[in-house]
Amino acid sequence: MIYDFLNDLTGSPFIAGTITALLPLFAFILPFALFAVLLERKVAGHMQDRLGPMRVGYHGILQTVADIIKLIQKEDIIARNNDKLLFNIAPVLTFAGSYAAFAAIPFSSVFLGANIDLGIFYIIAVTGLVVAGILMAGWASNNKYSLLGAMRSAAQIISYEIPTILVVLSIVMLTGTMSLYDLSESQTSYFWNWYLLGGPEFEIQKFLLIPFMLIGFLIIYISTLAEVNRTPFDIPEAESELVSGYHTEYSGMKFAMFFLAEYANMFAVSAIVVALFLGGYQSPFGYLGNLLNINWLIPLEQFFWFTFKGIFFVFVQMWLRWTLPRLRVDQLMAASWKYLIPIAFFNLLIIGIISIL
Amino acid sequence: MNTYDLIFYLFAAVTILSALMVVTHKNIVHSAFYLLFTFFGVAGLYVLLAADFIAIVQLIVYVGGILILLLFGVMLTNKITNVEIRTGTINLVPAVIGVGLFAGALLASVVNSPWKIKNPEHTVPTTKLLGTLLLQEYLLIFELLGIVLLIALIGAASIARK
Numbered sequence: 001m002i003y004d005f006l007n008d009l010t011g012s013p014f015i016a017g018t019i020t021a022l023l024p025l026f027a028f029i030l031p032f033a034l035f036a037v038l039l040e041r042k043v044a045g046h047m048q049d050r051l052g053p054m055r056v057g058y059h060g061i062l063q064t065v066a067d068i069i070k071l072i073q074k075e076d077i078i079a080r081n082n083d084k085l086l087f088n089i090a091p092v093l094t095f096a097g098s099y100a101a102f103a104a105i106p107f108s109s110v111f112l113g114a115n116i117d118l119g120i121f122y123i124i125a126v127t128g129l130v131v132a133g134i135l136m137a138g139w140a141s142n143n144k145y146s147l148l149g150a151m152r153s154a155a156q157i158i159s160y161e162i163p164t165i166l167v168v169l170s171i172v173m174l175t176g177t178m179s180l181y182d183l184s185e186s187q188t189s190y191f192w193n194w195y196l197l198g199g200p201e202f203e204i205q206k207f208l209l210i211p212f213m214l215i216g217f218l219i220i221y222i223s224t225l226a227e228v229n230r231t232p233f234d235i236p237e238a239e240s241e242l243v244s245g246y247h248t249e250y251s252g253m254k255f256a257m258f259f260l261a262e263y264a265n266m267f268a269v270s271a272i273v274v275a276l277f278l279g280g281y282q283s284p285f286g287y288l289g290n291l292l293n294i295n296w297l298i299p300l301e302q303f304f305w306f307t308f309k310g311i312f313f314v315f316v317q318m319w320l321r322w323t324l325p326r327l328r329v330d331q332l333m334a335a336s337w338k339y340l341i342p343i344a345f346f347n348l349l350i351i352g353i354i355s356i357l
Numbered sequence: 358m359n360t361y362d363l364i365f366y367l368f369a370a371v372t373i374l375s376a377l378m379v380v381t382h383k384n385i386v387h388s389a390f391y392l393l394f395t396f397f398g399v400a401g402l403y404v405l406l407a408a409d410f411i412a413i414v415q416l417i418v419y420v421g422g423i424l425i426l427l428l429f430g431v432m433l434t435n436k437i438t439n440v441e442i443r444t445g446t447i448n449l450v451p452a453v454i455g456v457g458l459f460a461g462a463l464l465a466s467v468v469n470s471p472w473k474i475k476n477p478e479h480t481v482p483t484t485k486l487l488g489t490l491l492l493q494e495y496l497l498i499f500e501l502l503g504i505v506l507l508i509a510l511i512g513a514a515s516i517a518r519k
Binding site for chain 1: 360386387390393409410413414416417420421422424425428429432433482484
């Protein structure tokens with residue numbers, strides 16, 4: 001684990017803890033957000049048969065850097081009738097909620113903030129702070145579009161948390177652990193050991209489980225998509241109705257913090273799906289490090305596979321954004337309460353019955 | 358004073374100060390948001406007491422569930438687009454008597470209960486132990502609680518229907 005290594009290196013648990021806590025931010029979230037914003041615009045461009053940003057750098061690769069410099073220079077506007085205290089806390093709280101989840105995300109077998117026994121449960125719990133932050137932002141803005149966006153967002157997130165938790169529960173029931181490290185370790189390094197394909201034990205249950213695992217995977221992907229307010233579930237910030245939802249009133253770095261939280265969240269939910277169903281950080285077909293007998297290569301490969309799988313699902317989220325139209329509010333609630341929750345519930349029962357066979 | 362104590366006092370201060378703000382603040386939405394920090398501080402205290410499962414349940418139930426419902430309630434029942442939502446004080450005498458009695462009972466139980474003051478040597482994950490206890494020793498109570506919650510759900514749904 002990275003904490004023990006740093007503790008040995010610096011000899012101070014305080015410094016080691018601080019570095020471990022800051023590492024995901026500087027080593028991952030900031031570069032990822034830079035990359036993902038550009039990817040989003042390029043994907044959007046090419047899907048609509050245009051080029052996207054082209055001016056700054058080669059094919060526009062420095063566009064987000066330019067955007068960030070612009071955002072830093074912008075004036076921080078607080079309207080007279082905003083609730084100043086809450087207006088200033090809200091972006092921090094929202095980002096804190098999505099950043100806290102990264103403490104338990106296993107990037108590789110050594111790069112894992114805290115190997116807690118309750119990993120997945122912890123992530124589900126702390127992302128609750130995001131809802132509070134969004135509600136705070138919407139209400140403190142004192143703007144009807146912001147408030148409506150925040151209300152829609154909170155209602156949507158708490159509705160879609162239920163199918164997510166039911167699917168997570170089915171995996172937890174099957175494996176008997178909530179630790180993301182143990183879950184990733186158990187799906188040892190070949191793709192037929194992934195829980196999407198029935199798990200590592202090669203028995204009759206594995207083949208019985210495959211269709212239900214696929215259903216579970218689809219449900220958790222759809223509902224986590226709704227939890228991060230992405231299209232087709234983006235009614236909280238539906239541009240044509242609500243300007244841009246709960247962050248309408250924000251400018252400059254506070255706006256950037258909401259954006260950073262949104263992209264961090266997009267990766268966090270993809271990471272959950274990857275860790276539960278797609279082998280976590282395990283490579284789909286063995287390690288080069290094992291083949292060449294180089295031990296230090298394995299964690300690097302694991303980091304590569306984890307971010308590769310995560311970014312692939314982030315790409316799918318962007319792809320869906322430019323493919324599907326937005327749902328109406330009533331369709332959105334019906335999709336969760338009338339379809340996803342009952343299906344997830346029966347799926348849970350069936351997986352439970354198969355696992356005790 | 359070691360790091361453990363420092364973190365304990367930090368969380369205790371967060372809990373008590375924000376709880377104080379909840380009851381003294383005039384703006385009810387502010388009170389609700391201060392409650393967020395109270396719940397968070399209590400979760401931190403649970404972590405320090407090596408009760409990892411309870412800490413996360415505290416977050417998931419109170420922050421993720423009850424607080425959000427509370428905010429929804431406050432925001433939907435008041436004139437929602439207005440930032441100025443105020444609370445006042447009513448029924449001062451009965452409230453003082455009730456709270457005084459409750460505080461007395463709490464203090465009496467705090468003073469009289471046998472506390473474990475020894476720090477745990479090494480913390481163990483509590484989830485499995487709790488699960489075994491709930492589904493073996495306290496199974497009947499566990500299921501009764503489930504029925505109580507189910508009744509509350511059905512009741513809420515039937516009231517909402519009218």
